[in-house]
Amino acid sequence: MNYDIIIIGAGISGASLAYKASKYAKTLLIESQDYDREIPVRINIFAEHNKPFIDDVFWNDDSIFPRPFLQLNYKSDKYDGLLNSKEFGKPLGKISHTEIFIKKLIDKFKDQGGITQFNEKVAKVVKHIDYVEVINNKGESYTTKLLILATGSRGFDLQKSLGFEIPDSFMGIYTNTYADESLLDENFNFQYMFHLNPNISPNGPFFFNVGKGRVSTGYLGNKESPDQLREKLERILRNYKKIQPFMNGLKWDRNFITGGISKHPISTMTKDHVIVLGEAAGVVTAFFYEGLLGGLASANIAAKLIKPLLENNSNFSRSELITYDHEIARILLNFMNIKKKDKKNNTKNKFYKIFEAYCSTKYSILPESNCSLASSGHICSKWHNNSFIPSSASLGSMLS
Numbered sequence: 432m433n434y435d436i437i438i439i440g441a442g443i444s445g446a447s448l449a450y451k452a453s454k455y456a457k458t459l460l461i462e463s464q465d466y467d468r469e470i471p472v473r474i475n476i477f478a479e480h481n482k483p484f485i486d487d488v489f490w491n492d493d494s495i496f497p498r499p500f501l502q503l504n505y506k507s508d509k510y511d512g513l514l515n516s517k518e519f520g521k522p523l524g525k526i527s528h529t530e531i532f533i534k535k536l537i538d539k540f541k542d543q544g545g546i547t548q549f550n551e552k553v554a555k556v557v558k559h560i561d562y563v564e565v566i567n568n569k570g571e572s573y574t575t576k577l578l579i580l581a582t583g584s585r586g587f588d589l590q591k592s593l594g595f596e597i598p599d600s601f602m603g604i605y606t607n608t609y610a611d612e613s614l615l616d617e618n619f620n621f622q623y624m625f626h627l628n629p630n631i632s633p634n635g636p637f638f639f640n641v642g643k644g645r646v647s648t649g650y651l652g653n654k655e656s657p658d659q660l661r662e663k664l665e666r667i668l669r670n671y672k673k674i675q676p677f678m679n680g681l682k683w684d685r686n687f688i689t690g691g692i693s694k695h696p697i698s699t700m701t702k703d704h705v706i707v708l709g710e711a712a713g714v715v716t717a718f719f720y721e722g723l724l725g726g727l728a729s730a731n732i733a734a735k736l737i738k739p740l741l742e743n744n745s746n747f748s749r750s751e752l753i754t755y756d757h758e759i760a761r762i763l764l765n766f767m768n769i770k771k772k773d774k775k776n777n778t779k780n781k782f783y784k785i786f787e788a789y790c791s792t793k794y795s796i797l798p799e800s801n802c803s804l805a806s807s808g809h810i811c812s813k814w815h816n817n818s819f820i821p822s823s824a825s826l827g828s829m830l831s
């Protein structure tokens with residue numbers, strides 16, 4: 432056997448598991464993009480509740496998280512406002528330069544003896560009785576007793592070929608631009624703008640994420656082609672009146688990134704010798720574009736399960752791996768308020784209602800003392816119970 436574990440896909444899910452598993456297993460990480468040349472730039476919102484899943488060495492790294500996420504500028508059909516984290520007595524999260532996070536996870540993975548193959552697409556997976564063979568686009572093959580699919584939502588061919596369900600998805604688009612810090616400071620007094628306007632973005636809000644020296648903006652469409660998504664984003668950036676003051680002096684390049692956002696979890700995330708992680712498994716809250724939580728948490732759950740199995744020379748049969756499905760359901764789906772049986776339902780209505788309810792409370796004018804997560808004030812517990820910003824503590828305690 433070449434490797435204890437082979438991971439296909441080095442997004443946040445695959446890179447996190449590679450980092451954790453390489454502490455105890457001989458691990459190969461395969462990625463079709465040329466990461467030695469460049470890991471694609473992405474600026475994400477990293478919610479505070481992701482904290483239990485990352486080590487302090489990353490959490491405290493200012494190059495990964497160059498800005499705290501403290502203020503959310505929001506707009507909906509009826510309400511406009513600014514939500515300030517002070518109202519909750521804790522930050523909302525951090526702004527993540529996620530490509531740097533992924534790079535640092537991979538650097539540590541290599542330091543721990545992990546092997547990478549970048550710019551190499553896996554074309555085929557062949558299952559044998561007690562091992563799996565992974566074949567790349569050059570016809571080379573590797574073998575393992577445990578294959579991890581962390582392939583995201585851009586291509587489900589391998590997942591399909593292994594008999595897994597494929598989550599339905601929306602298509603999203605974003606673009607990045609670079610600007611002087613002074614210009615960003617002048618234009619933005621928040622780190623995240625979240626505009627829920629059904630005419631613009633029916634399935635999720637239009638957004639700005641303000642990183643360090645750069646900004647990303649985009650929206651969630653439906654099934655449009657990349658060209659249609661891009662044309663509409665350009666129209667929004669040019670014509671949407673609400674955002675024009677923030678656009679002053681910003682120049683948008685024409686490098687648009689489109690990608691799917693999974694709408695629902697798949698019903699079975701393990702088979703003999705195979706586990707599916709993150710976006711590929713559909714553990715995403717599409718409406719909020721929240722996929723980092725699902726990626727980090729599913730990697731964490733898998734890393735904990737695999738270690739004792741490996742030590743006991745497991746054959747990684749489905750009956751041994753099924754604990755992963757159960758833990759994802761118990762911890763993650765529960766927490767993200769997603770039920771497998773509701774998976775075909777569009778998440779929009781439920782979250783739209785939560786957001787409308789939130790806006791109608793006019794949070795930002797409430798006195799601070801009425802609205803701390805520590806208090807059980809009516810409005811705060813309503814917010815809290817809706818899992819809009821769940822606390823790290825509640826998630827951490829479920830995991831320990």
Ligand SMILES: Cc1cc2nc3c(=O)[nH]c(=O)nc-3n(C[C@H](O)[C@H](O)[C@H](O)COP(=O)(O)OP(=O)(O)OC[C@H]3O[C@@H](n4cnc5c(N)ncnc54)[C@H](O)[C@@H]3O)c2cc1C
Binds near residue numbers: 462463689691709
């Ligand atoms: C517009 C937009 C905005 C978003 N904003 C946020 C946000 O602010 N916060 C947040 O939490 N989430 C956000 N998300 C969601 C989040 O980015 C994703 O859910 C998350 O990155 C998925 O991670 P992943 O590792 O599961 O998959 P991916 O990041 O898609 O990684 C999968 C990797 O597998 C590789 N791969 C696939 N097939 C093969 C193959 N056959 N061989 C080799 N390699 C292969 C791919 O090249 C890719 O690098 C956003 C998504 C979009 C589209």
